[in-house]
Amino acid sequence: MKEAAMSASETLIPAAMQAVVAYAPGDYRLETVAVPEPGPGEILVKVEGCGICAGDLKAYDGAPSFWGDENQPAYIKAPMIPGHEFIGRIVKLGVGVTQFAVGERVISEQIVPCWACRFCRRGQYWMCEKHDLYGFQHNVNGGMAEYMKFTKEAITYRVPEALPLEQAVLIEPYACSFHAVQRAQIQLGDVVVVSGAGTLGLGIIGAARKAGPGKLIALDLFDDRLELARSFGADLTLNPRRDDVNAEVKRLTDGYGCDIYIEVTGHPKSVSQGLAMLRKLGRFVEVGVFKDPVCEDWSIISDRKELDILGSHLGPYCYPHVIDGILDQSLPTQGVVTHALPLARFREGFDLVRSGDRSLKVMLLPGEA
Structure with a gap:
């Protein structure tokens, strides 16, 4: 029965999906793009929700630290799909993935380490020299899409079903x-x-x-x-x-x-x-x-x-503690997510984050009209 369910789940994956695609500062577009195909060791997830963070807004508004200037190279590799505060459910596994199953609810740390540089070899993976982050480079597209791929280098955790989406989306921040x-x-x-x-x-x-x-x-x-x-x-x-x-x-x-x-x-x-x-x-x-x-x-x-x-950069080694803390309510979350918008209203979401008036965490919901 489990194998049949897995097979059925995989056949429901469409060929195309809706995604926000960033081309340049302020030039973010809702487009129809191909659903990524997981390679060996990779995981395809259907995105439940994706938060918009202050870093996303600064990238959207053209901060030189993301897009580069005469003093620094561009960190963003466009065109790419933004979003690093995501929660998803596994719909397909690449060859060789044995520690996770189709249907499980998961999150991946925002950094995708290379596991080869001096920092990764020392366990300081959050300062990886290559430093790919979901949602900032086109080789690690983010969660402002109906589907996204966790690469073979990703650090992935299970997310308890007991966590409502408005709590689960806060794990990364x-x-x-x-x-x-x-x-x-x-x-x-x-x-x-x-x-x-x-x-x-x-x-x-x-x-x-x-x-x-x-x-x-x-x-x-x-x-x-x-x-x-x-x-x-x-x-x-x-x-x-x-x-x-x-x-x-x-x-x-x-x-x-x-x-x-x-x-x-x-x-x-x-x-x-x-x-x-x-x-x-x-x-x-x-x-x-x-x-x-x-x-x-x-x-x-x-x-x-x-x-x-x-x-202080990213959240290394912290995800299990945070998941437990949100679950047992020792890390309060009530009232942090103030808005949940369909993906098509992403510009409204960025405007809400920019204003900060009566808005805190704004969440995009791929797949909802």
């Missing part, structure tokens, strides 16, 4: 949040400031709460996000539009400043704010993706405060 908290090395009693209460910031608040900070402070320009941050575990929320956030944090810390500042917005003003807010010997963790270069006085980092500056 929450893995990034989890890794950021690991990088922050929060100690018991630390005063931790999270700048930005979007999807990543809210995921950081949930994960940071587990580390036992003395005070967890969330900053954002939107009060609805701050309200959600409080429900996720923030002890204090501040809005830089009306609050003197630096003065308030200094007041709460006897004038010293916060121990840890986690920057999630990708906005230059948030960087300046964090460098000013941190105590001497404090720790700055950068998570955000920037549209343009940021200039700061590095004397603050060295001569004045001797700060630790750390980056």
Whole structure:
């Protein structure tokens, strides 16, 4: 019966599908393209849903860090299908795949490691030198399509059927949040400031709460996000539009400043704010993706405060922890997904993410009208 079901599932796969195809900044089109064919070791999945992240928006809007300029080569290899926050169900297996079965619900880490460079050989696969990411190169097309292929190099996990789609689609961004908290090395009693209460910031608040900070402070320009941050575990929320956030944090810390500042917005003003807010010997963790270069006085980092500056990239080794945390509700998710749109309305989705007004995670639903 199982073999018959597998055979029947495979015969239902169409030859063509709808997909968003990116050609250039702002030139993203809904097109009919061929359904990919899984080769040896590969997996074909039918996409349930795909989130739009801030990085997707910055790519859509033409950030040089993605499309290149006179100072850096293009990272994007167009034309490609964007989307790296996806959940899918296996519909076909390539030759040699034995650890998964047709019908299983799965997710793949956003990076597709080469497994041959010095970083991959050391287990630091998230910094793979080749650095293919689903949704940014045409050899690893992403999830803004009805079907997508997990390559033979992919890191794939099963997703519990008990997770509703609006929770499951948060696994990828929450893995990034989890890794950021690991990088922050929060100690018991630390005063931790999270700048930005979007999807990543809210995921950081949930994960940071587990580390036992003395005070967890969330900053954002939107009060609805701050309200959600409080429900996720923030002890204090501040809005830089009306609050003197630096003065308030200094007041709460006897004038010293916060121990840890986690920057999630990708906005230059948030960087300046964090460098000013941190105590001497404090720790700055950068998570955000920037549209343009940021200039700061590095004397603050060295001569004045001797700060630790750390980056945080992707969510290595974090997916199992995040899946468990979402499942047992120790990582809150309620209210993060605010919009679910059919694939054909992808431009509306990007506009919602750009505005940020009453919108957080926007999810596209391939196959729905």
